[in-house]
Amino acid sequence: MVNTHKKYEKLLANYDLHCKRIAKATTIDINETPQEKIKRIKWLEEDYIRWFEYYFLNYAKKKSAKFHREIADILINNTQIYLLLEAYRSAGKTVHICMGIPLFLYFKKMMKYAIIMGQTEPKAQRLLSGLQIQLKFNQRLINDYGQRFKIGDWAEGDFSTTDGVRFRSFGFGQSPRGEQEEGQRPDYIGVDDSDIKKHLNNDRIMGDREDFVFEDLIGCFDSADDAVKRFVFANNNFHKKSLTNRLKLRFKEAQIKAIAKAQQQRSGDRKERHIVPTGKFRILSIPAVKDMVKFEPLWPEKTSSLYWKDLYDELGYRSFCREYMHIHVAEGSIFKVKYMQWKKMHDYKKYDALCFYGDLSYKVTGDFKAMILVGKTKRELHIIHTYLRQSSRADVARWLYDLYEDNNLHFYNIRYQIDGLFAQDEFISDFDLEGDERGWHIPVIPDKRTKESKYDRVESMEGFFQRLWVFFNEEEKENADQIELLDQLYAFERGSEAHDDGPDALHGAISNVNVMLHESAFDARVGMADNSDNPNTY
Template sequence: MDKKWERLIKQYEEHCRRIRKATTVNINEKPSEKTKRIEELAKNYIKWFEFYFPNYAKSPCSWYQKEMARLLIKFKIISLLAEIFRSGAKSVHLGMGIPLFLYFTKDLFYMLLIGQTDPKAKKLISKLQSQLQHNQRLINDYGKRYNYGDWTGGDFTTIDGVKFKALSIEQSARGESEEENRPDYILIDDVDTKKRCKNDKLSREACDTIWEDIRGTFDEGGERQRFVVANNNFHPNTVINQLKKQFKLINEKAKAAGRKSRHFIVTAKAVKDLSTFEPNWPEKTNAEYWRVKYDETPYRSFMREYQHTHVQDGVIFKPEQIQWRQRLRFDQYDGLCFYGDLSYKDAGDYKAMILVGKIGREFHVLAAYVRQTSRTNVAKWLYDYVFDNKLLNYNVKYKIEGLFAQDEFVNDFDTEGDDRGWYIPVTSDKKSKEGKYDRIEGMSGFFERGNVWFNEKYKGSTDFQNLEDQLLAFEKGSGANDDAPDALQSAIKEVNEISFINKFDTRTSSRREILDKKKNRY
């Protein structure tokens, strides 16, 4: 036997053992009490799930799990996109809890489950079979329902003729049926791969397969057509992202035609924002858990896997363009500028303060402070850096982006100066700075020509890592943070202007000198 399958079977057997152990029954329950309890549980999916699956229901259900269940139970004909963060228990409910609830309430007769690969699809459907065969509470209340077939073969059937089948997205679902019956509940679960997402053609073909081959297996005009796609939205080419765009267009058409929508999108990020870190499943985790998770996970990975943000590496700025070298003496640079991009929110967005030095054609990123913090902490860091490096002895420009509230921001630096008894001449940049994306992309030429260097002393530090992450993630419409690239672009622009003035000093001549140099006009 293949080692992969041997491992899966061992995992399955252990899973079945845990189910049997967890689903104890009350042998002293009276028949009338039992009947009443079953009827009451069948009225509420959440209570039903928590009773029959105690080993999964260790935390109360979230709002989005309740909403997915409500929609799928209420509507017999429905298309649902479950855009749920990693570890959000989407498969447990959409691939096990809800289908079994519909089955036992006689509202599901043929389930087709599509997985990323054949083993993964079969592993998903094994959860259903294991519950039917080994869940003592289900057996006690509904009787033994499993009949024949096995998840290792990709399908099984119950004693009342309901079929559960698994296929990979690479396998053809065309003509999928059991005698006169066709699927009435289709789940496409986590089918995307990073490799396929990087190929536009293959990604479009996967989406076409879902619309045509898989969705086409429904019985046209059938009473039940529940179509579900579940995944986290980590790339523009994911199936769920492509379908999300198409669902929105379909809903617009339905609205224009006066029809009720049958296409629904349920979206849940791990946290509502990166300021409070308030979780979307607070019954399971708290804000501190996600704050630590965020700190211990690379920024790009966290945003892709937990926040549905399409952070692609190196679309504009490439990893190989991030170069490191030791900084020169400050007096060797033609121009030096500290530039800050400070968000209006006190601690919600990133604050970025970057020091750039220019020598010849090169721009050296000498220091950076890139964090989600308060403006007060930015001011403290700047004063510490200036003091430690004696920067007041050099000609350094200190600027922050000049929005309507930036005079207040300047005061934050002056307040820090009041406490220390000396001041850094921070001024507000009042120039118009429209077209952020174009401005930042405009400095990519400096990176392409190898003109930008980063201070080797800070390689791997929190601030330079955040700066690097934001540069590599930068792309129009990505939703990724871009405060650091914005500050870097502005600093480069400033030192360019400084060095131009320094290189080409203004020269004046008297009127007599000008006339003496001219040829005789007579």
Template sequence: MTEQEKKEALKRWQEHCKRVERMTSQERVETEAERKRNIARALRDYDCFCQRYLSHYCQCPNAKFHNEAARYIASHPELRLVCKWPRGHAKSVHLDIGIPLWLKFRSELHVMVLVGKSEDSADGLLGDLQAELQYNQYIIRDFGEQYNSGMWQEGEFVTRDQCAFFSRGRGQSPRGLRFREIRPDYIVVDDLDDDEMCRSEARVREMTNWIKEALFGCFGGKDGRFIMVGNLISKNSVLQKIIDTPTVKTIEVNAIDRNGNPAWPEFYTIEKLRDREQFMGYRSFQKEYMNNPITEGAVFQERWIRWRPMLKLKYYEQIVLYIDPSWKSSGKNDYKAAAMIGRPKRGLKTASHRELHLLRAFCRQCSVGEMVRWLYDVYESLPEDAAVSIYMEANFMQDTILDEFQREGDARGYQLPIMPDKRKKPDKFARVEAISPLWERGYFFYNEKLKEDPDMRAGIDQTLAFEQGSRAHDDFPDASEGAIYKLQKQTREASFTPRLGVRRPPKNSW
């Protein structure tokens, strides 16, 4: 950091300190007896502590997982913990500021070390805690003056009651770090990983060793509270290496839980998170908010995505619309998918018979009813000279799903002609991987008119995210494979010419 950047950073910190002082200057309306009772309650209840002293940060109630993590940390003086939390879910506020302050005023924290990805980053994170101890008037009124003029500087300071706080950057030597005879009893490592480091296995390995040796060794003969916090941006990351270490407990929180609800409903609505996902794209959202980093191009690569104008439907020899409705008839966290793919007729000048064209796509987290309405709308939009075969895996053609089709059909006056796919499907990864050469060799094309269509983009994201063992949704590549299988099967059957004659017995037969 240059001298000019340091001056600007100091100015921002001073402005932040004034803001903290101003926002905590209001006198509380409470008697002395009430004040003592409220202090005692805040020291017992972390949520109450945040609302009383950190309301300028905690402008809405804590999430359940914030309070549970605080209670767990408080009840374990010696622990090795990873908080694998998503972006925008107050990781630094609670692990770097709220919980350390709570422990300090409970007399359970004496020497804290905060580690960031750089020295400047770590100093900035510790500076936020320093601002609370020096300028937060709520804290000063209830616990007394914390500022210690003789031992108060950037990157390390000691409060009047002799609690010490240090910051260190990634890889910066922490050896011998202690205050007088007291070694650290609270070490927090905040967002250590970045994309550049995660691309190097050697750097990740080196930094993991630094944490386990130099940093963890600061505890000395007696362990303290060791906490690492971040969202999982790569499988090759220090965070993942620490998670894989025996004796480490992991608290994993994803922005949207398995039931499709926000992990922090007091702050995020599901609509806000879905809107963010639509803007960021499926893969980026999974990485930043769902602790699910996806290796792009593990099977399908971005450069294989090809766009072209589609033909009129009468120029397709076969068109298959394949439906993958997922197992649940409703639910906000399940993707419903459908892929409509056509094979051009032979002899066309504008397209090869070997090509496959993705004409329409459906890829949404919605109810079966919404998907059924879309299917009927697409069917009704087809010209009379287009024949489309509609398939759905036989296992899905159960009462709960067929009821939705029947209700919509009754309302429209006809039933959608869906045929069951009775194929005994092999392993999904093997099936989808087997069709990837069509993309690689330039035979698969996407409808150019639908480049900005949300369903098409979501389907492409799922296709590029597809890889062995991934937790990413794969409903759309699965539906695409189903449609391609049916098209290829129809082509093989149409081109097969039976040969008649007398069958001769094979030589050397048994």
């Protein structure tokens, strides 16, 4: 009891000190005319980052990163959005999702009731105190928008503004079911750093935490068609069994369902086939660095590549991946994070060989259907397009035909193959039926080669990755299919029960482009030999 009292006293003392710092830091121009003031406010409100860096000097000591703008754009420009934000530790996510963005929405009259959730009730209250301090003591906000704080207190987890907007805080697990203010249900929910390691191996508890997010939190939004529903869950993704990763998998499922639903509803007019909606669910992944070779930071205005390289050396590969890269690396895994690279893909015509390869799975459900386009240019192997979903073979066929049409693939020499060990005629017919419907066909053929065990053939790709010859398409880095392929590569090891359809399809594509180049090189040598024997042959 004594310790609790002391903690509370310290919290109040810190609050008072922070109030003074905010008031002191936010000076105003007393010589500004009303016209100049109106013009300036309008100019600031046109750009969230500009607005944030003007009003919150204590937090904007470093220039905001590009990903801060992306976070803001997603939450501000969508009235119905569920965002899973996996951001590395110290990425500045808290100050934006729990203060900057809700205040921006509030002052622009785009939000009426915000819930801020932290790992515990005291942590949530501290987050709420940040909002209250700004409203009561930020001189720039008061000068431009007036004194808006009305009643309540962060220490009670609840306060309101003069224009009737309410801000509440909850600790994770405290249910906001039934929350409403004069009939207004919450329209903004920010959940910050609420994932913990304590119960990772207890599936029941972790399942309950996952259900809490979908049922108690997302479920407390208004059910009206036009209701505003802005939800963001922000955390680093530190373990494959973590709440963050569980939610990521659920969000991926929701995205895939949204895409499938849009395809089913699509009319016969295919002019809009290039539009790929993901519904309300979005995943934004922000690692600390682009790769663990050059350590190029995603927030260079704050942290240098040298800092991240030193931290990597201090923490070690596994811990750095977990805390700063959202990668869950099992000891002894084959495909390591440090092998993964991204770059802009070439035009199709610039590749020496191109192959689409599919592993479509004999099972109707359960396994993933995979179709991957790999291009080879000199030593490099480029993973250009990826389809990797728990769906039907007919859906794979639609995806391939759409991609073929959208990118005019008939102009290029591309091999189209699928694993033909099981029911190849049935598999091929799915592609032929899609072609019948469109009036033209893609020449998909079965790969009837006898193959070694799946583990051996997938493991044989390790050398290509280890030599840093494999590159993923940077334009598809946030694509759910490419993310799934990476997850399956990371999880691949002998005895693992993880899905491996993606790596198997990738092996098929890589194997084919290498064979294609070998065949063409052999043909060229034979041709040269024939011509040398008969100089009159052209």
